[in-house]
Amino acid sequence: TNDFALRLKRDVQMYQWQERSTKKEIKTSGGGTRTETTYSYDKVWSSTFFDSRKFKNVNSNLRNPTSFPFERKEWVAEEILLGDKLQMSTEVANRFNWYQSIENVNIEDVPNTQLQQRIEKESKSSFYYHANPQSNNISMTTEIGDTIISFEVVEPVLISIVARLLDGKLSAYTTSRGGELLLIQRGDFTSD
DSSP, rough: OOOSEEEEEEEEEEEEEEEEEEEEEEEOTTTTEEEEEEEEEEEEESHHHHHGGSSSSOOOTSSOOOOOOOOOEEEEEEEEEEETTTTEEEETOOOOOOEEEEOSSGGGSSHHHHHHHHEEETTTTTTEEETTTTOOOOTTTOOOEEEEEEEEEEEOOOEEEOOOEEETTTEEEOTTSSSOOOOOEESOOOOO
């Protein structure tokens, strides 16, 4: 990527136990019914955290880490300008959602050397983090807590925008009926 980014997003998926429940209605001898719930557990890659302390089965083999080693996070440039003068409001910047994977991520770009020892390149755009510090080979068995970290970026492009200009800042225009007008489209468009 170039040195300029409007937005940067870190996505995280962790290998963890997931609890699933299945409910079944059972007829009782008295003519009524009762609900029986069965729980099953699968190992999955997910960006959603599953708190194994809340699982119905308290089997100690079904334990996830208590949190992600890295959180999903998004950064937005402090100041985004249209041309050299017009500043975009946060409301406008939040509409810039044309994310692209960052290609060619490098372990050397990770500033923490201890962390560098627990990660390896998983693909052109992601890292593989080993939950077990003794594991440092992606070809080894995947373990609960292992994490894939990927990055996406919104780079500057030519856009067309219909917005309100007030005090040198672009934001949504509130219509007389209380609606909001804010149109952003990638590319060069005219009012025709």
